[in-house]
Amino acid sequence: MDEASGMHYWRAVMAVAKRWLTTYIRYPTWVISVLLWPVLFPFGYVFSMRALAGPTGEALSSFAQLAGTTDYVTFLVTGTTFWMWFNIMLWGLGGSFRMEQLRGTLESNWLAPLPKTFLAVGVFLAEALMGLVQLSMSMLTIALVYGVRLAGSPWALLSLILISIPSIYGTGLIFASLVLVAKEINGLIFFVRGLITVFCGVTYPIAVLPGWMQSVSRVLPLSHSVSAVRAVLAGGGFGTIAGQLRYLAVSGAVLMALGFLAYAIIQRRMLHAGTLGQH
Amino acid sequence: MSRAMVEVEELRKEFPRRGKSRQDPPVVAVAGVSFEIPQGEIFGLLGPNGAGKTTTIKMISTLLKPTSGSVRVAGKDAIRYPIQALRHLGTVLSGERSIYWKLTGRENLEYFAALYGLPARVARQRINALLDRFALTKRADENVERYSTGMRQRICLAKALLAEPDVLMLDEPTAGLDPQSARNLRDLIREVKSEGRTVLLTTHYMEEADQLCDRVAIFDHGQIIALNSPGALKHDLDDLNVLEADIARWDDAWGAALQERGAVNYDLRFDETARVHRLTVHLNGHLTTGEAVTELVNLGADIRQFSLKSPSLEDVFIRLTGKSLRE
Numbered sequence: 001m002d003e004a005s006g007m008h009y010w011r012a013v014m015a016v017a018k019r020w021l022t023t024y025i026r027y028p029t030w031v032i033s034v035l036l037w038p039v040l041f042p043f044g045y046v047f048s049m050r051a052l053a054g055p056t057g058e059a060l061s062s063f064a065q066l067a068g069t070t071d072y073v074t075f076l077v078t079g080t081t082f083w084m085w086f087n088i089m090l091w092g093l094g095g096s097f098r099m100e101q102l103r104g105t106l107e108s109n110w111l112a113p114l115p116k117t118f119l120a121v122g123v124f125l126a127e128a129l130m131g132l133v134q135l136s137m138s139m140l141t142i143a144l145v146y147g148v149r150l151a152g153s154p155w156a157l158l159s160l161i162l163i164s165i166p167s168i169y170g171t172g173l174i175f176a177s178l179v180l181v182a183k184e185i186n187g188l189i190f191f192v193r194g195l196i197t198v199f200c201g202v203t204y205p206i207a208v209l210p211g212w213m214q215s216v217s218r219v220l221p222l223s224h225s226v227s228a229v230r231a232v233l234a235g236g237g238f239g240t241i242a243g244q245l246r247y248l249a250v251s252g253a254v255l256m257a258l259g260f261l262a263y264a265i266i267q268r269r270m271l272h273a274g275t276l277g278q279h
Numbered sequence: 280m281s282r283a284m285v286e287v288e289e290l291r292k293e294f295p296r297r298g299k300s301r302q303d304p305p306v307v308a309v310a311g312v313s314f315e316i317p318q319g320e321i322f323g324l325l326g327p328n329g330a331g332k333t334t335t336i337k338m339i340s341t342l343l344k345p346t347s348g349s350v351r352v353a354g355k356d357a358i359r360y361p362i363q364a365l366r367h368l369g370t371v372l373s374g375e376r377s378i379y380w381k382l383t384g385r386e387n388l389e390y391f392a393a394l395y396g397l398p399a400r401v402a403r404q405r406i407n408a409l410l411d412r413f414a415l416t417k418r419a420d421e422n423v424e425r426y427s428t429g430m431r432q433r434i435c436l437a438k439a440l441l442a443e444p445d446v447l448m449l450d451e452p453t454a455g456l457d458p459q460s461a462r463n464l465r466d467l468i469r470e471v472k473s474e475g476r477t478v479l480l481t482t483h484y485m486e487e488a489d490q491l492c493d494r495v496a497i498f499d500h501g502q503i504i505a506l507n508s509p510g511a512l513k514h515d516l517d518d519l520n521v522l523e524a525d526i527a528r529w530d531d532a533w534g535a536a537l538q539e540r541g542a543v544n545y546d547l548r549f550d551e552t553a554r555v556h557r558l559t560v561h562l563n564g565h566l567t568t569g570e571a572v573t574e575l576v577n578l579g580a581d582i583r584q585f586s587l588k589s590p591s592l593e594d595v596f597i598r599l600t601g602k603s604l605r606e
């Protein structure tokens with residue numbers, strides 16, 4: 001790649017990201033997903049936990065023993081916040097590709113004289129940025145509404161969040177590629193959502209799962225993100241979450257590579273089947 | 280002869296039949312077509328629905344991989360080196376959905392300019408010039424969703440011209456436009472030609488192909504059944520008289536009788552608004568127009584009006600395929 005095409009690709013990536021963000025905020029529903037949903041979503045879990053715990057939390061001892069804390073509000077809202085982030089991405093990347101496929105803009109993007117991977121990189125950057133905004137909104141809400149405080153190192157928390165991005169968006173890219181071939185993958189998305197809900201300890205400590213389910217849980221990057229966030233909120237630092245950080249770095253690299261590979265394969269397929277646009 | 284900007288050889292595309300087993304024969308969308316377009320020519324692909332025009336354009340524009348055959352754009356192998364070929368191509372696909380409705384006209388052009396690798400300063404100048412030329416400057420900062428169909432089509436055309444391509448390809452450029460906008464767009468296309476660019480367009484309006492194109496390839500069932508200038512194509516029908524008649528009621532036996540008497544061909548279509556059958560009869564020396572009309576009247580046809588036409592590309596198509604272009 002010479003310097004001129006390097007500049008070209010960089011400009012293209014930035015233009016895609018900018019276009020994505022501009023169109024995103026011009027559909028008014030963005031307010032709901034960025035500002036309202038993060039606030040409302042955890043309430044359901046918090047109240048059902050309150051009902052189970054009893055007015056003074058007398059029924060919490062088993063939870064405390066397994067989770068290592070009686071602060072179920074913090075426990076729940078951190079879990080659900082990450083779950084939500086993951087979820088938005090799972091729909092987001094694929095959804096935006098699919099929408100462009102239906103609208104016909106995917107084809108006009110493909111007419112540009114550049115390797116099409118750069119288009120995905122641009123969308124990825126924009127999605128990641130918007131995801132971080134949503135996550136910050138959730139965390140702000142958590143702090144203000146639920147009174148959750150960060151006891152541990154803010155830098156560890158920030159690093160953890162950044163290092164979680166590749167796993168999450170790598171999975172998103174694989175999904176986006178599937179969406180483009182299968183056109184309808186709601187079923188698959190619900191399946192993965194369910195899997196994540198059950199295995200990643202979003203609303204309960206993983207220790208309540210049977211042994212084999214715990215092994216599955218340990219493979220999924222999101223379980224590591226969730227458990228590490230909880231550890232940092234409870235006062236941990238880099239040392240406490242070193243294992244999770246390492247795992248997330250490796251799984252992130254693997255999932256991103258798989259994501260871009262899936263995208264490349266699907267792109268070839270679409271060029272043969274003529275499904276870049278609607279037929 | 281000037282150099283060929285588009286060279287298509289034995290181009291073929293098969294699609295697997297959807298939802299059927301693998302043994303079923305595939306759909307042959309394009310069945311091996313060849314043509315060359317010299318620089319500065321407006322070349323038209325004319326044919327009925329499903330003839331394979333869009334499939335051909337998509338293969339040239341690298342959006343679709345051919346099953347076999349070759350495509351060169353400005354000498355570059357478009358199948359092996361799509362990115363190099365794309366540098367010479369500006370393409371407008373059918374429909375107005377190839378731009379972002381939530382962006383303004385100017386934002387759309389800025390976006391695609393960046394995808395095409397234009398430096399910001401060059402892009403700004405070209406965008407201003409194109410907006411001006413296409414009479415869009417006043418509305419340039421409004422979202423495209425508020426544009427008329429004609430304006431959107433012009434933005435799409437501006438988008439395709441941003442990178443000053445050698446070849447401009449347009450799939451059904453005037454579909455869905457009112458007559459005035461369609462005329463405007465045809466003028467713009469002629470202007471593009473006058474800048475020395477090569478234009479490839481598809482259409483199923485024969486008048487459009489006739490007026491606009493230097494040469495026309497008539498497509499049917501994925502094949503080119505005739506290729507020449509509109510004048511030459513019609514000239515081949517020189518011996519032909521075309522009778523057009525509006526008839527209240529039609530009986531297929533009458534058609535057979537006409538052919539028996541020596542009519543070359545006939546075609547029938549129902550005009551919904553006038554509620555009459557519009558009959559087109561091709562005649563050569565064997566049966567005169569007068570004889571044909573008399574014959575019809577004798578058979579009991581209620582002829583509301585009739586006229587003689589000079590042959591059009593439609594007649595060329597009817598002559599070649601035995602059916603009308605517009606189904």
Ligand SMILES: Nc1ncnc2c1ncn2[C@@H]1O[C@H](COP(=O)(O)OP(=O)(O)OP(=O)(O)O)[C@@H](O)[C@H]1O
Nearest residue numbers: 273274275279294308327328329330331332333334
């Ligand atoms: N992606 C695809 N998958 C399967 N079949 C396809 C695909 N694209 C086109 N076809 C089929 O190929 C044939 C040619 O279609 P094409 O769109 O090229 O025709 P066309 O000449 O552009 O017609 P129209 O005037 O309707 O636009 C049709 O039978 C169509 O159904």
Ligand SMILES: [Mg+2]
Nearest residue numbers: 332333334373
């Ligand atoms: Mg078409």
